[in-house]
Amino acid sequence: MGEDPEPAVNISGGEAGGGVVAEFDPATADTRAERVVDRLGQLYWQKRYGGRDAVTCLVRTILSQNTSDKASQPAHDALVERYDVPDADLAESLAAAEQATLAATISSAGLYNQKSCS
Known part of the structure; x- marks a missing residue:
């Protein structure tokens, strides 16, 4: 390693x-x-998977593609902090997000332009 x-x-x-x-x-x-x-x-x-709902698992999976957990975890944390707000649905928040802002939020994950369009 x-x-x-x-x-x-x-x-x-x-x-x-x-x-x-x-x-x-x-x-x-x-x-x-x-x-x-x-x-x-x-x-x-x-x-549920590991205590998480399906959308959160899907988002985590997309962020982890072709990158390490060490790189994708900060992107996941930043995304959740910005878009997973109380009284809002994460999927709807992500669907309404501006692509450039979403890409900047997850930039530590690598391939962020592609992943922000998923």
Whole structure:
């Protein structure tokens, strides 16, 4: 290994990581596509992973692609601090974010221009 080894433990959260359980309710879906996704979610989706909700896990996964935990963790922390605010949905906050601001927020993760468009 070089002088910048991977952390000895997973630093991305775990049971103490928090998060919200994903809800899938076909009865409240507005479109047929949403009903299908909600039904599949009821059947197959693992709603929590390591104590975190699915959107947070997906964001963490995208940030960790092609980079080390040591590099992606600060990007994840900065993103959560800026966009995961009380009384707001993280997915909606990210969807509404300006791409340049999002890219600057996650710049420590590497490939931030591509990841901010994901």
